[in-house]
Amino acid sequence: xxxxxxxxxxxxxxxxxxxxxxxxxxxxxxxxxxxxxxxxxxxxxxxxxxxxxxxxxxxxxxxxxxxxxxxxxxxxxxxxxxxxxxxxxxxxxxxxxxxxxxxxxxxxxxxxxxxxxxxxxxxxxxxxxxxxxxxxxxxxxxxxxxxxxxxxxxxxxxxxxxxxxxxxxxxxxxxxxxxxxxxxxxxxxxxxxxxxxxxxxxxxxxxxxxxxxxxxxxxxxxxxxxxxxxxxxxxxxxxxxxxxxxxxxxxxxxxxxxxxxxxxxxxxxxxxxxxxxxxxxxxxxxxxxxxxxxxxxxxxxxxxxxxxxxxxxxxxxxxxxxxxxxxxxxxxxxxxxxxxxxxxxxxxxxxxxxxxxxxxxxxxxxxxxxxxxxxxxxxxxxxxxxxxxxxxxxxxxxxxxxxxxxxxxxxxxxxxxxxxxxxxxxxxxxxxxxxxxxxxxxxxxxxxxxxxxxxxxxxxxxxxxxxxxxxxxxxxxxxxxxxxxxxxxxxxxxxxxxxxxxxxxxxxxxxxxxxxxxxxxxxxxxxxxxxxxxxxxxxxxxxxxxxxxxxxxxxxxxxxxxxxxxxxxxxxxxxxxxxxxxxxxxxxxxxxxxxxxxxxxxxxxxxxxxxxxxxxxxxxxxxxxxxxxxxxxxxxxxxxxxxxxxxxxxxxxxxxxxxxxxxxxxxxxxxxxxxxxxxxx
Numbered sequence: 137x138x139x140x141x142x143x144x145x146x147x148x149x150x151x152x153x154x155x156x157x158x159x160x161x162x163x164x165x166x167x168x169x170x171x172x173x174x175x176x177x178x179x180x181x182x183x184x185x186x187x188x189x190x191x192x193x194x195x196x197x198x199x200x201x202x203x204x205x206x207x208x209x210x211x212x213x214x215x216x217x218x219x220x221x222x223x224x225x226x227x228x229x230x231x232x233x234x235x236x237x238x239x240x241x242x243x244x245x246x247x248x249x250x251x252x253x254x255x256x257x258x259x260x261x262x263x264x265x266x267x268x269x270x271x272x273x274x275x276x277x278x279x280x281x282x283x284x285x286x287x288x289x290x291x292x293x294x295x296x297x298x299x300x301x302x303x304x305x306x307x308x309x310x311x312x313x314x315x316x317x318x319x320x321x322x323x324x325x326x327x328x329x330x331x332x333x334x335x336x337x338x339x340x341x342x343x344x345x346x347x348x349x350x351x352x353x354x355x356x357x358x359x360x361x362x363x364x365x366x367x368x369x370x371x372x373x374x375x376x377x378x379x380x381x382x383x384x385x386x387x388x389x390x391x392x393x394x395x396x397x398x399x400x401x402x403x404x405x406x407x408x409x410x411x412x413x414x415x416x417x418x419x420x421x422x423x424x425x426x427x428x429x430x431x432x433x434x435x436x437x438x439x440x441x442x443x444x445x446x447x448x449x450x451x452x453x454x455x456x457x458x459x460x461x462x463x464x465x466x467x468x469x470x471x472x473x474x475x476x477x478x479x480x481x482x483x484x485x486x487x488x489x490x491x492x493x494x495x496x497x498x499x500x501x502x503x504x505x506x507x508x509x510x511x512x513x514x515x516x517x518x519x520x521x522x523x524x525x526x527x528x529x530x531x532x533x534x535x536x537x538x539x540x541x542x543x544x545x546x547x548x549x550x551x552x553x554x555x556x557x558x559x560x561x562x563x564x565x566x567x568x569x570x571x572x573x574x575x576x577x578x579x580x581x582x583x584x585x586x587x588x589x590x591x592x593x594x595x596x597x598x599x600x601x602x603x604x605x606x607x608x609x610x611x612x613x614x615x616x617x618x619x620x621x622x623x624x625x626x627x628x629x630x631x632x633x634x635x636x637x638x639x640x641x642x643x644x645x646x647x648x649x650x651x652x653x654x655x656x657x658x659x660x661x662x663x664x665x666x667x668x669x670x671x672x673x674x675x676x677x678x679x680x681x682x683x684x685x686x687x688x689x690x691x692x693x694x695x696x697x698x699x700x701x702x703x704x705x706x707x708x709x710x711x712x713x714x715x716x717x718x719x720x721x722x723x724x725x726x727x728x729x730x731x732x733x734x735x736x737x738x739x740x741x742x743x744x745x746x747x748x749x750x751x752x753x754x755x756x757x758x759x760x761x762x763x764x765x766x767x768x769x770x771x772x773x774x775x776x777x778x779x780x781x782x783x784x785x786x787x788x789x790x791x792x793x794x795x796x797x798x799x800x801x802x803x804x805x806x807x808x809x810x811x812x813x814x815x816x817x
Contacts, residue, residue: 137243138159138738138766139159139240140243140248141159142155142184143156144156144181144237145235145237147184147224147225147236147237149797149800149801150180150184154805157791158769165787165789167789168793169785169791169793170770171792171813172774173774175800176803177795179742181771182299185238185299188251188252191268193209196296198212201220210264224255229257235255236254238252239251244289246272249271251286252269268286269282289737293328294737301741301743302744321662329657336648336654337651340644363623370617373613374613377613391596398592413570416567417567423560425600428597431553441537452538455537459527474509482500482501659694662694666692669696669728672727672731672732673725677690681752686708686717687701687721688701719748737765738766738767738768741761743771743773744772745757745777754784757781757785758784779813779814786810792807
């Protein structure tokens with residue numbers, strides 16, 4: 137694509153019809169200079185080209201008008217008071233003219249193309265009517281079809297690769313890594329994949345709102361989670377019950393074996409009252425078991441303190457005497473002074489004037505601490521050597537023991553329960569001895585009999601405890617089964633409701649798969665372009681950066697993040713780069729992006745040397761603009777391109793203009809000879 141001419145009609149600072157001939161670049165002479173002072177129409181020309189290709193709906197173009205907020209399409213066309221006068225030339229509008237337009241003629245492989253975008257704005261109009269026409273050698277496209285034709289030639293995402301200004305380079309140079317990555321994705325056309333994914337997510341959200349009950353899905357997931365949790369709890373409980381059943385079976389078998397041995401040893405018993413003794417023993421055992429259960433549930437863990445009131449009283453008396461002693465009080469005061477006084481005396485203001493020296497302060501601190509420690513040791517030595525707990529522990533012990541000093545009623549009840557249990561145990565031993573003595577057992581058999589009886593009683597207690605545990609497991613199992621049945625019922629009801637929207641759910645699933653497919657396509661596309669882009673950036677940066685080699689290599693990560701390396705492959709922090717070097721890097725990036733994009737579009741640059749230091753401007757003029765594209769249109773200010781700098785680029789200039797604007801509303805492009813510019817004309 138080669139721009140041949142552009143016509144601006146009542147657009148921005150151009151009044152009436154203003155034609156600028158841009159033909160025809162040649163190999164080695166591809167630069168067209170359009171020089172003008174600030175405010176003379178350079179930016180108006182650049183924005184007119186952007187308007188032609190993108191239209192007023194292009195947000196970046198409207199956002200550049202007002203930094204605080206972006207005007208609407210209507211406000212951009214018609215104006216917003218004194219903040220923005222609109223796209224139409226103010227003088228033309230005040231003269232009653234109603235039409236403004238931009239027309240571009242270019243040549244391409246298929247022939248010549250004429251594109252014109254125009255607006256009809258009445259004097260009191262509240263809207264501007266826009267029309268777009270593209271004419272080729274064989275067809276005429278209008279409005280939407282014409283916009284699609286332009287998008288095929290220069291996609292809107294690529295617009296800032298080819299039509300940009302120095303401020304854009306500065307913004308790209310100073311942008312953080314995330315912003316740079318997003319801009320590179322947009323400029324390479326990858327961001328359109330994100331637009332597709334966003335459209336899919338929007339459709340998914342609409343289907344979920346209109347056709348699905350999100351709360352039903354959430355409730356179903358929660359209910360299914362509850363069912364799984366209850367099933368897991370039931371499985372664990374079943375395992376515990378199985379283990380307990382095995383243990384009880386083993387204990388019962390052991391109890392039978394012990395019982396048979398006891399009966400074998402008792403076979404020699406032949407007294408007439410043996411039956412009565414056994415019956416009496418059974419009654420006592422039952423009564424004792426009940427008493428044991430009662431005591432085990434009611435008796436507190438602190439039984440020792442309850443049954444020893446005299447011990448509690450003596451302990452309290454000893455603690456009170458210890459805590460109330462002068463030695464204790466003196467020791468506490470000295471310990472407190474030792475913790476606080478040295479620091480407050482020597483380290484905190486106010487200090488004497490004149491202040492003592494540090495060596496004196498250290499000496500007096502040492503002496504004070506030594507005195508306090510000696511007094512504290514003396515106070516400690518005066519305590520009772522047989523009873524010297526820590527004061528804090530003594531206070532806590534006194535508080536705990538005080539509760540037991542007044543527990544006489546509870547103590548009497550517990551003591552009576554214990555005495556009753558002791559009586560039952562004594563009676564049981566007596567009966568056991570009588571049963572033992574009724575036969576002709578030897579001493580060895582008697583001792584064996586006693587061991588078996590003790591083993592039998594221990595087994596019986598364990599078995600009774602496990603029967604209680606089994607009953608608790610049974611109760612819990614019944615409750616779990618009830619909860620599980622209810623949870624399954626509610627989940628099935630909710631599942632039936634959700635199942636009614638299965639078609640919608642399938643659509644959502646398909647859309648999500650497409651989203652994942654687009655994400656994978658984006659990843660592969662980035663991977664494909666990354667190495668090509670990385671090589672292009674390094675090639676162009678080494679051409680432009682001639683003063684030093686702080687950066688020897690630029691690397692791109694998989695997300696297009698820029699990382700700088702020196703000659704030793706060590707990282708170079710972005711914060712260490714000067715503003716001029718960052719702008720050279722941004723220029724290299726734009727240069728590389730335009731190459732990788734595959735588009736052969738003329739490059740138009742406004743204020744090309746903005747904020748680039750003198751040491752690097754030569755590289756820009758010598759190497760970038762002559763090689764950036766087949767046709768490069770440069771819009772510098774007079775100050776940017778003095779005769780010395782002009783001499784660097786003049787061999788590549790095929791056409792030059794100087795913009796005149798006597799009042800800010802009448803821009804005129806006057807052809808000038810490069811030789812006159814070199815002479816300062």
